[in-house]
Amino acid sequence: MDRLLIVEKIEKRYGRAHVLGAKQEVTALLDVSFSIGRGSTLALVGESGSGKSTLALCIACLERPTSGKIVFNRNEITVLDEKQLREVRPQIQLVFQDPARSLNPRFSALELVSEPLLVQGRLDKREREARARALLGQVGIPQEKALQRAEEFSGGQRQRLAIARALSLEPKLLILDEALSALDCSVQAQIANLLMELQGRLGLTYLFITHDFAMAGHLAHEIAVMEQGRVVEIGAADEVLGTPNQEVTRRLIAAMPRLTAEAHAPRAV
């Protein structure tokens, strides 16, 4: 399959000035390599602090890896300068965990979704509005709510707005950083379905960052497991879930809350 994103041996170190002046180095990513096929979903699973979000920032061209190579859409982005990066960034969009914090509460749905077009200087005012309305339709926000402010929407609808906004620049890759974690179960299911539908319709590629293995198994074709800045296991979703090779994978799978019978085992009183 054609690979939209290829990450090769990237490493990210942060220098941290110590109180006494000595410089401390923190290695956030170490020898990370993987790739994502065009139109497919890779889930990145790991515990807090394993480097998932740093990796997302490097791929979104918001952080530069210390070494290594990232190829996006056949274009090596790790060698580009700031001006060239500005051309690439719109093609990679992010959706975050908490839409209440990532969207300006005072903006209307229409403003939120057309703002990226405005910033990029694309289309004129009328075209922008038409495009924004079409995007709202795509994510299931009724037209009569187009002028409602972000703060007046429910959590699930706000996440729909965040997705519409991310889609406004017609990206090839969406990075979903815990994009479902803050939502209620029934709303999670609605947004998960929306993501699958959009992927089918628009041929989008997803990097789905999560610590929910059940949702990763549901949405992703491939799963990569991270621990302490490294990708320790990667493979087809069913294989990673069915026959995990690494201790951390087994631990994370075991920690998944389950509804099955053994979980109901009566406790000793």
Next chain:
Amino acid sequence: MISLLQVQDLHVAYISGAGKVSPALEGVSFDVLPGETLGVLGESGSGKSTLALALVRLLPGNAEIQKGAIQFEGQDLLRARPRALERVRGARIGLVFQEPSLALHPTIRIGKQVSDVLAAHEAASRAARHQKTLQLLREVFPADASRIADSYPHQLSGGQQQRVLIAQAIACGPSLIIADEPTASLDPTTQQEILELFRMLREKFNLSLILITHNPPLLAGLADRVLVLYAGKVVEIGPTEQVLGSPQHPYTHALMQSVPPGLDEPAKDRKSRLRVIPGEAPNLAVLMNGCRFESRCTDRMEQCAEREPPAVAMSEVHAVSCFKYGE
């Protein structure tokens, strides 16, 4: 057995500045037995956090308890004087909230923050408090209690901070702990550790526990009974295996369907669309006569929009508010 906590017909509403009344809880009744764990399952807007705050009378100023009774250890908390409430809150009823980083003071050492809880409720010498603080921290950090006592919150992980809140909650030997989404901000391994800690503590101190969450799988294996809240009303209550395993109310049923299939399910069931509940939860500020779930329900009948369904007993311990099971 005599209930430890008995809530009867509790009505809570939020009043806006313009005087508009939005009900948050309507006619909620349940009880908690000594040593029992009750899971409260509800999604955003169901009123589950309002319930937690109402039980200890910590509702914000714009909320009003309109009617009902909350009997706890022989006193009605709704009619108790502020002084009496202070002796209950934090001492007889411990509280654990979702964001431990917000609940802890950033520039006070952990040991002091735990010992302050003791100072607020118990007359004891400083030395005795210090001893007891270390003992409490040892319950939740068996390996390194004294190091934790000397730490500041920012030096601890989210899971460790949550353990500190739990130490504070059990400090004065409460009979009931109310935990509102205590694991929501933690990753799954830490989540399991915290649930395990609750399990251990409730055995050791014979605690009753009200565990409030939006995530049904968290309650499996931990709660004895589950109460399902939808739009301010109890729609189903019963033993955990029955409510989660064979849910009877159409809402509980649909909610359980929307959980992604577990890993024990065959792989072909994945990669398909999840079942969803159509529509959104109702706006409670709009007056409604019938069942709150009516507009989203696949089993709706004529009377559903007209009248409120009464709670129907499925068995001695399992009740469901739905016309499907009778009037």
